[in-house]
Amino acid sequence: MSNDQKYDLEERTAKFGEEIVKFSKEVPQNSVTRSLISQLVRSGTSIGANYCEADDAESRKDFKHKIGICKKESRETKHWLRMIAVASPNLKEKARILWNEAKEPNLIFNAIINSTKKKDQRK
Secondary structure, three states: OOHHHHHHHHHHHHHHHHHHHHHHHHOOOOOOHHHHHHHHHHHHHHHHHHHHHHHOOOOHHHHHHHHHHHHHHHHHHHHHHHHHHHHOHHHHHHHHHHHHHHHHHHHHHHHHHHHHHHHHHHO
16 A cells, blocks of 8 residues: 555545534434434544544554454445434435445445455465
């Protein structure tokens, strides 16, 4: 992976986190949505943070672990977006757009994991 690709994914995950924060501010707060918003912000912003940690990993094992967390967090973010779409139907379309944006990094992290597994098997 070149430095440009690393930066692009770092920037992409950071921008995604920013969009999650903005979207979360639009969700009306009530007894149902408060915890959904909190979970969404945690998972949606941690994708980029964990990617930064993976990029600075101390070992190959550490890298794979952090990328695995990125994958899990992006998948979890999709779940919380789905729940918010149910809790606030007027935000369903915005949630769907963000859900699609969360799906792409999930696929990218899955590909990175598969690639590192293949490299490990060749050794």
